[in-house]
Amino acid sequence: MGRIELGDGIEHLKIDEQKRIWVGWFDEGVLGNDNWSYPGLKWPPSSSGIAAFNTEGELIKHAAIKSVVDCYALNIFDNEAWSCTYTDFPIWQMSDTREKIWESNLSGIRALAISYPNMLVAGGYNENINCLSLIKLNEDIAQEIMKWHTDLITKKTEILLLDGRANIIHLVADKKWHRWDVGEF
Secondary structure: OOOOOOOOOEEEEEEOOOOOEEEEEOHHHHHOOOOOOOOOOOOOHHHHOEEEEOOOOOEEEEOOOOOOOEEEEEEEEOOEEEEEEEOOOOEEEEOOOOEEEEEOOOOOEEEEEEEOOEEEEEEOOHHHOOEEEEEEEOOOEEEEEEEEEOOOOOOOOOEEEEEEEOOEEEEEEOOEEEEEEHHHO
8 A cells, every 4th residue: 555645734535436536635734735745736636625646646636716714625436526716705515427516605615515406504603603504505506494402502512523525414522423414405
């Protein structure tokens, strides 16, 4: 087993069904990584915010979105990557055949689960830190259908994990594991 270089500032690292390695970087990785170069590219793959690599570390694809400064949430469902990214917090989807963006009024999303055309998102800024929202993906807009506040997430909660995988959001906090399935909402 060899080693591969994926740069600094990695926020998310996930493997899809085709064994592709999906990486989402936070701002330090997107705007930094000056010492990481990749053959044939002027800037390292991290400058795109999200990229996929094969098991040998070869770049397969990277986000075409130029406004990604930080990959706040990344989910892999089958062979698609889903994300919510800073600065404008769109819902973003990338597969082998397309890259699609849905504008949203979301902010600070830390986890998302997908059951297309519905999503469950968790997190937010300030008073929305403990929010779960059900989202419907319309043509080009991510529309919030319902919002709940949970007492499981507070500013004092010791969160070990808040992440989405496929259609489920996982929360490990205060020594307990919680799961929310999009279909339950």
